[in-house]
Amino acid sequence: MLTLTCPYCGVAADETELQAGGEAHLKRFGPGASDDEFEGYLFVRENPKGVHFERWRHAYGCGKWFLAARCTVTLEVFGTYPAQSKEPPAHIRKAITAKRPGWTWREFA
Amino acid sequence: MSEPVSALMGRVAAGAVTVRDEGLAGMITLRGDLATAKLRTACKHATGLALPAPGKITGNAAKGLAWMSPDELLVLVPHAGAGAVADQMAQTLAGTHHLAANVSDARALISVAGPHAREVLAKVSPVDMHPGSFAAGDFRRSRIGQVAGAFWIDADEVIRVICFRSQADYVFTLLAKSAEDGAVGFLG
Ligand SMILES: [Zn+2]
Numbered sequence: 001m002l003t004l005t006c007p008y009c010g011v012a013a014d015e016t017e018l019q020a021g022g023e024a025h026l027k028r029f030g031p032g033a034s035d036d037e038f039e040g041y042l043f044v045r046e047n048p049k050g051v052h053f054e055r056w057r058h059a060y061g062c063g064k065w066f067l068a069a070r071c072t073v074t075l076e077v078f079g080t081y082p083a084q085s086k087e088p089p090a091h092i093r094k095a096i097t098a099k100r101p102g103w104t105w106r107e108f109a
Numbered sequence: 110m111s112e113p114v115s116a117l118m119g120r121v122a123a124g125a126v127t128v129r130d131e132g133l134a135g136m137i138t139l140r141g142d143l144a145t146a147k148l149r150t151a152c153k154h155a156t157g158l159a160l161p162a163p164g165k166i167t168g169n170a171a172k173g174l175a176w177m178s179p180d181e182l183l184v185l186v187p188h189a190g191a192g193a194v195a196d197q198m199a200q201t202l203a204g205t206h207h208l209a210a211n212v213s214d215a216r217a218l219i220s221v222a223g224p225h226a227r228e229v230l231a232k233v234s235p236v237d238m239h240p241g242s243f244a245a246g247d248f249r250r251s252r253i254g255q256v257a258g259a260f261w262i263d264a265d266e267v268i269r270v271i272c273f274r275s276q277a278d279y280v281f282t283l284l285a286k287s288a289e290d291g292a293v294g295f296l297g
Contacts, residue, residue: 061178064179
């Protein structure tokens with residue numbers, strides 16, 4: 001069972017209180033973008049064995065969206081942070097590096 | 110005029126832990142910037158209470174303020190005057206981005222009281238009901254069985270559960286069954 005701490009409530013929310021929202025940090029490519037960029041935005045997703053970034057909603061709690069960094073192999077959670085973050089904050093990256101030295105995910109490391 | 114009635118019409122499931130329909134309760138959904146003086150004033154006028162901290166409730170079912178999210182409070186007032194209170198809050202908040210909606214008739218209020226009341230909830234929700242984790246003044250929005258619900262516990266260990274009116278029968282039946290099945294003995 002996955003437990004994620006909602007950054008808004010501070011509640012350690014059980015998976016059944018949450019709604020999964022797919023991959024985090026998707027970059028929107030709009031008018032003027034190439035077909036490849038738009039296809040990437042719509043369809044191309046990471047499917048890592050290890051460090052991953054996801055969107056979650058505290059659906060049965062405060063109702064807010066947030067982002068989570070976790071490991072898809074061990075279900076270890078490195079941290080959660082507000083949905084408004086354009087990239088993983090420094091303290092989250094640091095926490096991942098401490099556990100998974102040399103990790104990369106899309107353009108982040 | 111038709112008489113307002115609660116969804117559960119005063120149902121009671123008596124036992125070691127008694128589950129009881131608390132009848133009509135006034136509830137106002139208040140959304141806005143919780144940091145503003147105007148909003149604090151509106152809440153003070155409505156209930157006489159200070160704003161609760163995140164995850165907390167101040168007051169009680171008759172006059173209370175419960176923290177729902179970073180931009181939402183649930184205002185608890187007597188049922189009869191809830192519409193007028195909501196209107197007055199909207200007046201106080203005029204000119205600021207807000208919502209003050211009387212949702213009283215869309216909700217139900219149920220109490221769970223007795224020696225293993227905590228376990229009755231623990232069996233049907235993911236909330237850690239241990240006294241060290243959930244104490245008087247704490248307020249949780251969570252899941253109750255298959256539906257959304259919110260609850261808090263008072264100093265007398267009485268738990269009050271809020272759910273949607275349309276799901277009141279489900280929540281009451283679930284809580285009554287959980288109570289009837291007896292104590293697990295983990296939380297005492
Ligand atoms: Zn939350």
